[in-house]
Amino acid sequence: MNSSEIKNLLISSLNSDADLVETSSLLEEEGISYDFSKNFSEKVLDKIFIAGLAISHEMDFLKTLNFVFYRIALTGIAAIVLLLISIYLKEGSLSFNSFLGIHDNYDESIVSLLTGN
């Protein structure tokens, strides 16, 4: 096939009624075929089954990290809940002042606290 015949074949392959099986086999006959290198499947398998071990170790580490993160987060949440309960029991409310540990102080009591009189 010369170049103009190839061009026509390419254009006609996009017609909605084109015989696509024939087109692709004609193209293949003209040397327009694609494939990977000879040891392609071996390379893929090596990557999966040799490098795959490294990936599975990495996955195990990430799973452990995830587990540890949840444990730490849950412990933190439990500590916060305990703190809230203790504040409530001690102060009788969960107001902003109770969180900060500021009671209903008057100017006089602050002065007496600072001066010691």
Place this chain on the structure above:
Amino acid sequence: MIKESYNVSEDSELVKAALDGNKEAFGAIVTRYQKMVARTVKGMLGDSVYSEDIGQEVFIKLYYSLSEFRGEAKLSTYIQRIAVNLTLNEMKRRKRFFSMFSQKGNNELYEYEVPDHDNEERREASEIVAKALQTMDPKFRIIVTMRMLQGYSTKETAEILNLPLGTVLSRLSRAQEQLKKILKKL
């Protein structure tokens, strides 16, 4: 080496065996579909070593997502979807990379690598196809690759690309117009 019996096994049997950790069964899947993947990847990205890397990535991704394959679609369609997605991602990555370093359109930066041929006529034919495909707009290139190189019908192309049939038909007609213009210049 792939065990002889696996070469004649059904896809579903190979998938089942591969899920059980059978290396040879997965090897048979790779051997069976590597040419199909090569047509998609090399048709869209050109015939280079990078295409081979993407091809390997397709099968690695397939291996790790094999448990999600429910057999509703054909295995070939499932593999083809992975190949198309990875190739489109690579094209986007290249476009971003080229746009950082050049003001030119990225098409001008593609390498037109064609397979070696002893026959001058065959070499010329390969070059025409490679140049035409690499110069096309990516959204048309994928349609042309599916149809011209893979021989898929419009319906199959729509299924693989997850596009409405009407969209594929309209892109097909626009792709043909673009291809005519490109081939005129070659």
